[in-house]
Structures are given as structure tokens and as C-alpha cells.
Amino acid sequence: xxxxxxxxxxxxxxxxxxxxxxxxxxxxxxxxxxxxxxxxxxxxxxxxxxxxxxxxxxxxxxxxxxxxxxxxxxxxxxxxxxxxxxxxxxxxxxxxxxxxxxxxxxxxxxxxxxxxxxxxxxxxxxxxxxxxxxxxxxxxxxxxxxxxxxxxxxxxxxxxxxxxxxxxxxxxxxxxxxxxxxxxxxxxxxxxxxxxxxxxxxxxxxxxxxxxxxxxxxxxxxxxxxxxxxxxxxxxxxxxxxxxxxxxxxxxxxxxxxxxxxxxxxxxxxxxxxxxxxxxxxxxxxxxxxxxxxxxxxxxxxxxxxxx
Numbered sequence: 001x002x003x004x005x006x007x008x009x010x011x012x013x014x015x016x017x018x019x020x021x022x023x024x025x026x027x028x029x030x031x032x033x034x035x036x037x038x039x040x041x042x043x044x045x046x047x048x049x050x051x052x053x054x055x056x057x058x059x060x061x062x063x064x065x066x067x068x069x070x071x072x073x074x075x076x077x078x079x080x081x082x083x084x085x086x087x088x089x090x091x092x093x094x095x096x097x098x099x100x101x102x103x104x105x106x107x108x109x110x111x112x113x114x115x116x117x118x119x120x121x122x123x124x125x126x127x128x129x130x131x132x133x134x135x136x137x138x139x140x141x142x143x144x145x146x147x148x149x150x151x152x153x154x155x156x157x158x159x160x161x162x163x164x165x166x167x168x169x170x171x172x173x174x175x176x177x178x179x180x181x182x183x184x185x186x187x188x189x190x191x192x193x194x195x196x197x198x199x200x201x202x203x204x205x206x207x208x209x210x211x212x213x214x215x216x217x218x219x220x221x222x223x224x225x226x227x228x229x230x231x232x233x234x235x236x237x238x239x240x241x242x243x244x245x246x247x248x249x250x251x252x253x254x255x256x257x258x259x260x261x262x263x264x265x266x267x268x269x270x271x272x273x274x275x276x277x278x279x280x281x282x283x284x285x286x287x288x289x290x291x292x293x294x295x296x297x298x299x300x301x302x303x304x305x306x307x308x
Contacts, residue, residue, distance in 0.1 A: 079233040082241035083195070083279040091116045093280060098152060100145055101125060101160035104200065104263060111266040112273040118152060120145045126164045127177040149188055157185055158276070160197040160242075162224050163262070167215045175227040182235045193281065194237040198225045200246045200264070203253040207261030216262065218252055238281050245275050 094117040099105055105121040108114070122135035125145065129135075136148035149157075159181070165174045182194060201218045225243060232239040246268065248254045253261070257268045264272070
């Protein structure tokens with residue numbers, strides 16, 4: 001039973017991290033060896049039947065343990081960690097997905113490879129102006145991101161906002177407005193799967209050379225990302241730590257990956273898309289929390305002084 005139980009737990013663990021190894025053959029081999037041993041050593045039919053019955057009970061117990069472990073994995077999802085890495089999904093996964101963001105997501109729209117997804121993004125987009133700034137288009141009509149979401153069918157939303165908010169005097173307003181955005185999306189689509197992407201670092205040397213605003217720095221980005229991680233746990237949304245993909249040993253965006261210190265080169269946008277393909281949670285494995293009353297009140301935000 002110990003081997004079967006361990007195999008069942010390993011199977012759950014492998015599934016959760018996208019491992020390709022299988023323990024099925026190990027389970028079958030162990031059961032067969034036990035049954036053959038029981039047949040050879042049992043001198044009476046009753047002894048053989050009893051041994052087989054014990055094996056059946058052990059197998060059923062292991063299966064029940066697997067089911068309980070599966071449930072435990074889903075109910076104890078760690079929202080502070082990035083979505084687990086697994087096999088890449090095909091583009092059909094993004095056919096009902098909307099990507100919201102600033103000019104970095106606009107770069108993904110231009111140079112990325114998620115051709116089946118819908119993009120609502122633009123220069124200067126923030127968590128505060130998604131209801132007021134025209135940054136989206138539906139059927140040729142320009143509108144705000146929130147208005148575009150209200151007119152679009154979707155089951156998944158990817159949010160990437162925060163670069164333009166780095167200059168806000170009140171850092172907590174970023175977390176507050178971001179939380180309200182999540183609530184508003186859930187009000188539109190209660191069953192939607194929501195991913196929030198943390199802020200990719202910048203290259204300080206290139207930023208200085210290109211005269212970027214001094215508040216756009218990696219220390220500030222780290223503080224904002226900490227707020228995002230707390231928000232992911234509070235709102236129970238799927239966190240994607242994209243920053244880890246584009247950070248060098250010093251936690252900075254490599255100089256070879258950017259022309260202006262902030263935005264990525266074309267090949268990096270493709271790498272970003274590949275990351276999204278391998279870090280997914282399927283809707284049947286995740287249910288958004290129920291009973292959260294969205295707060296749609298405006299206010300509390302500082303004006304952005306940088307349009308990216």
C-alpha cells in the first residue's frame with residue numbers, strides 16, 4: 001500500500017508541474033508482482049483469495065487518496081506563486097482570451113505570436129484610466145478598455161499594467177485601483193479566468209542613456225510587484241511572474257533585449273508569448289471566488305506622468 005500511495009501522490013505532483021514522466025507502469029508492476037507472489041506462496045485457495053482481496057482494498061484506498069490529493073491541490077492553490085509550468089497549449093486556448101495592457105502589450109500585439117487572442121491596449125494605459133482613456137476598438141469603433149470588454153465575449157483575461165503608474169505618489173492607489181479593475185471584470189464575466197502579469201524590469205543604463213524618467217527603475221518595480229503578489233492572493237487570481245523570464249543576474253532587463261531600456265525587442269515578445277503558452281490554468285481546474293462585491297467607485301489615483 002505504501003508504494004501505491006506514494007505512486008498516487010507522485011502522479012498528482014507530476015501533473016501539477018507539467019512533468020512528462022509516468023508512474024502508471026510502476027503501479028501496475030507492483031500490483032502484478034504482489035499478486036504473483038501471493039499465488040505462489042499461498043497453499044490454500046482461501047489464502048489466495050484473501051490476499052487478492054487485500055490488494056483490491058489497497059488499490060481502492062490508493063485511488064481514494066489520489067482523488068483527495070487532487071482536491072487538496074486545487075483547494076490549496078498558492079496564489080503567491082506563478083502559474084505552474086507545463087506543456088505548451090495551442091493557440092485555441094487563447095481564442096476566448098483578452099489581453100489588457102499598456103505599450104508593452106501593444107508590442108506583443110505587433111510582434112508576438114498570439115494570433116487568436118484579442119488585444120485591448122495602448123500607450124499610457126493605467127489601472128486608473130481603463131474606464132476613461134480610449135485605448136481599444138471593437139468593430140471599428142474606438143472606446144475605452146472597459147467599454148470594449150463589455151462588448152466582447154471572453155473567458156480569460158490577461159492584465160499587464162503598472163509601468164505608467166510607477167510615477168504615482170501614492171503607491172497604494174495602484175493596488176486599490178488594480179483590485180477594483182479585477183472586481184469590475186468579474187462583474188462583467190463572473191466565470192472568467194483572470195491572469196495578472198507582474199511588471200518586467202528595465203535596463204537602468206539604457207534608460208539613463210535614453211533619458212527615461214528616473215522613477216522608472218527596478219527598485220520601484222519590485223515594490224509594485226510586491227503589491228501585485230499580495231493582490232493575487234487577496235483576489236484569488238492567477239499570478240504570472242513574467243519578470244523572472246527577462247531578468248538577468250542583477251534583476252535587470254538585459255541591454256540586448258531592449259532599445260530604449262523599457263520596451264522589448266521583437267524576439268522577446270515572442271518569448272513572452274511562449275511563456276504564456278506554458279503557464280496556464282484550465283477553467284475546469286479553477287473556479288473564481290464567489291460572493292465578492294465589486295467596488296466600482298472612482299478616485300484615489302494619482303495622475304500618470306509617463307505614457308508607455
